[in-house]
Amino acid sequence: MAGITIESITKSFAGVTAVDNVSLTIEDGEFMVLLGPSGCGKTTLLRLIAGFDLPDSGRIAIGDRDVTDSPPGRRDIAMVFQSYALFPHLRVSDNIAFGLRMHHVGKDEVTSRVREAAELMGIEALLNRYPTQLSGGQRQRVAVARALVMRPSVILMDEPLSNLDALLRLQMRAELKHLLQDIKTTTVYVTHDQVEALSMGDRTAVMRDGAVLQCASPMEVYDRPGDIFVATFIGNPPMNIVRAVARDSVVKVEGVEVALPEASNLPAGTEVSIGIRAENIEVHTEALDGALPATVAVIEPLGSHLLLTLAVGAESIKASVRTDFAVKRGDPLWLELRQGSVRLLGSANQSGPSD
Amino acid sequence: MSAAIRRPRRRATPQRQLAYAAAGLITAFMLFPLYLIAVAALQPRTAVFDYPRALYPSPFSIESMAFFLNATGILPALGRSLVIGVMTVVLALALGCPAGYAVARYRFAGRDLVQLLIVSVRAFPILILAIPLAVTFINWNLYDSVLSVALVHTVMALPLTILLAASVFLRVPSELEEAAMSMGTSRFGAVWRIVLPLSRQGLGAAALFAFVLSWNEVFAAAVLTVRNPTLPAQIVGALGQSPLPFRFAGGLALTLPALVFIFFMRPYLFSAFGQARS
Structure with missing residues (x-):
């Protein structure tokens, strides 16, 4: 040993x-x-x-x-x-x-x-x-x-x-x-x-x-x-990566402010990437304060859950919901990023996976 | 080591029948003269001059063969040929296996050049090699000996032996060697216990080629020997003065051992030509 x-x-x-x-x-x-x-x-x-x-x-x-x-x-x-x-x-x-x-x-x-x-x-x-x-x-x-x-x-x-x-x-x-x-x-x-x-x-x-x-x-x-x-x-689906603009411990995604779990030392206005897992996104059918407005682009039933691909402005975000979630293509939804699960992943120009 | 090679049964399509017919024709083309020699050698001496030629030995007689084998120097020459053949096989494998292994496994500077040089040995006419070699062997007191002929035959057999050995070793995944080495053997131990046992068939083919080359080679053997010729050298030397039945008997005596050897080595031969091992 x-x-x-x-x-x-x-x-x-x-x-x-x-x-x-x-x-x-x-x-x-x-x-x-x-x-x-x-x-x-x-x-x-x-x-x-x-x-x-x-x-x-x-x-x-x-x-x-x-x-x-x-x-x-x-x-x-x-x-x-x-x-x-x-x-x-x-x-x-x-x-x-x-x-x-x-x-x-x-x-x-x-x-x-x-x-x-x-x-x-x-x-x-x-x-x-x-x-x-x-x-x-x-x-x-x-x-x-x-x-x-x-x-x-x-x-x-x-x-x-x-x-x-x-x-x-x-x-x-x-x-x-x-x-x-x-x-x-x-x-x-x-x-x-x-x-x-x-x-x-x-x-x-x-x-x-x-x-x-x-x-x-x-x-x-x-x-x-x-x-x-x-x-x-890592992860299936991979973590959602979304561009955002930093301000104190808050980032702005498509005009909506999202709280980071820990304070960042980034100067205000820095372009950053944030990551969030599909299962950490709460999906609402009605508008909610601090939630990102989205449109359903793809619905994939995966047996245990539904995987939704959602258009949020120019971004594409995947979120998983229960199989009994009634939704169809084109529906408007509101995404609430669960408290404490948003990850700051460096500045936005960092490269993604090579393959 | 491997189970019998199993071929799936295929229907006799016209293409296959054609291929078999062609293979049969080529085989007959090669074998028919040998057969005629055998027939002539196994007939009474006078029957050699009959026309039309007999297609089977009738009456059967070992008179010519006995006459040939009893002729002065034939039996000792046959013995020398066998000894030289075996020595050539042993030397060619002993030198060719390490060389083939190096070519197969190591990336070293000048590797391509070495491979080219190996093959280029065969580019020299044996005529050019034999005369200076005869002088050298005289100086070394090796002239007219079994060893001298075996050495030259080894040189002639080495290129093919090395290339065959290299291709055979390449077929053994290097992971097998690594596995053996991770379990406590040296590289040499891994080759000895894993690579060589798995390469038996291919190395058998290399041995076959070396033996047949030595058995058939006449020029170097004739130049390098005087009183102790090999069988081909002896026969070639006697050819001019000997009667026709003697020549046929000599032909059969030269062919048979090689055929017997090939017969027993035939699974190895096929593996050298790339037929899949099971």
């Missing part, structure tokens, strides 16, 4: 900076999710921790051991690959036992630990099969068992669920979380799926262009995104 300290790590490939001066501290036993769009450097960061690539500069420590230049086999890590990377010429039992044998663990202990890991993952019946004889979900379990059997200080997972079908992914997500909470091993988990990031992690590091934009608990990242990119990358 050990935490991970990453200090000012930089890595470029052929002139392209994949990881740009990243520092990150992962606590012992923590479940850290690296989240970001493809090409953001999350997998490279994971591979640097694993030791498959070596950083151009910076330092990585696992526990209190500096492993910056150590080969992967001496880092006390175990990796679960997106493709599972099971050895096709070895039976499941030999796949799981591989690492133990490389570490010259005694025969009896290998047998008992393989059995133990297989039982944990519910794959005892598959031990004599070859990987090609397994389904995707079974391969996934073998890959996890092969990592757990090593009792590593750190488990690294590279999009382990992305090759499973939707239903199985949902099931494995809960099972993995349960399992990793039980064994309390430090875990770094790479995903581009924000639902996985929110539901599994103790903390989520949101990455873009090789940098960590925000590293906080999932609810914090969801509720108080650090910038427009995080706000729009």
Whole structure:
């Protein structure tokens, strides 16, 4: 068991900076999710921790051991690959036992630990099969068992669920979380799926262009995104971003004053962007003081709720309402932004998500 | 390692029938002369001059073959050819696998140049290589030895061995190696335990090509040996003065081992030509 300290790590490939001066501290036993769009450097960061690539500069420590230049086999890590990377010429039992044998663990202990890991993952019946004889979900379990059997200080997972079908992914997500909470091993988990990031992690590091934009608990990242990119990358629908003009602790949106939860130090008249989640918008059918007048543009029934796309002046805002909310296209509505849920996201010219 | 290659049953469409007919024709074109040689070699010596030619050995006789095999120097030459073939396979794989691995896995300065140079070995006529090599081997006291011929055959087989090995290694996902390394092996250990076992088929094909190349090669073998020729060198040397049945028997003796070798290596051969492994 050990935490991970990453200090000012930089890595470029052929002139392209994949990881740009990243520092990150992962606590012992923590479940850290690296989240970001493809090409953001999350997998490279994971591979640097694993030791498959070596950083151009910076330092990585696992526990209190500096492993910056150590080969992967001496880092006390175990990796679960997106493709599972099971050895096709070895039976499941030999796949799981591989690492133990490389570490010259005694025969009896290998047998008992393989059995133990297989039982944990519910794959005892598959031990004599070859990987090609397994389904995707079974391969996934073998890959996890092969990592757990090593009792590593750190488990690294590279999009382990992305090759499973939707239903199985949902099931494995809960099972993995349960399992990793039980064994309390430090875990770094790479995903581009924000639902996985929110539901599994103790903390989520949101990455873009090789940098960590925000590293906080999932609810914090969801509720108080650090910038427009995080706000729009996380959550479905993404956070509404609306241009506004600042004045003390109030911003003006389309001529209506909206209170900010905390005072801003912005000079009056500064153009800013504010963010608000769809579920934090109270929708009224009658005019209300301090509410934004809007027109219904799109109604999307999503089963549990209706998602409305509303035109507010030149802005487009999404709000969710109960399914029994009687509304039709073109109806006028009034939007009340719930107290304390409006987020100030910097000046308006800041860029949004790149993809 | 893999289960038998299963092909989906397809209906015999006209296109497929045509393809089979063409394949059959080409095969017959290649095999018919070999067959005629075999027929001539397995007939009584006088029957060689019959016209029209017999299409099957009648009466069957091993007289020519026995005469050929009993001729002075033939059996030792056959033995040397086998030894040189095996040595060539071993040397070509021992040198070609690491080189192929480097080409497949590492991005190093001058990689493209190295690849070009590897292939360009074959651009030199063996004539140009053999004469200076003969002089060098004389100086090294290697001339007229099994090792000298095996070394030259290795050089000739290496380009194909390296390229085949590289393409075979590329088919093994590097994640498998990384997984092995993360579990405590060195890169060499990962190659030894994971990459090589998974590359058996392709490397088998490379071995096949090296062996057949060595078995058939005559020029370098003839230049580099005097008293200890390989079978092809021996036959070529004796060709002028030997009777026709002897030549046919020699032809069969040269063809059969290669055919047997190819027969046993045929699954590997297919994998080298890119047929999918299950």
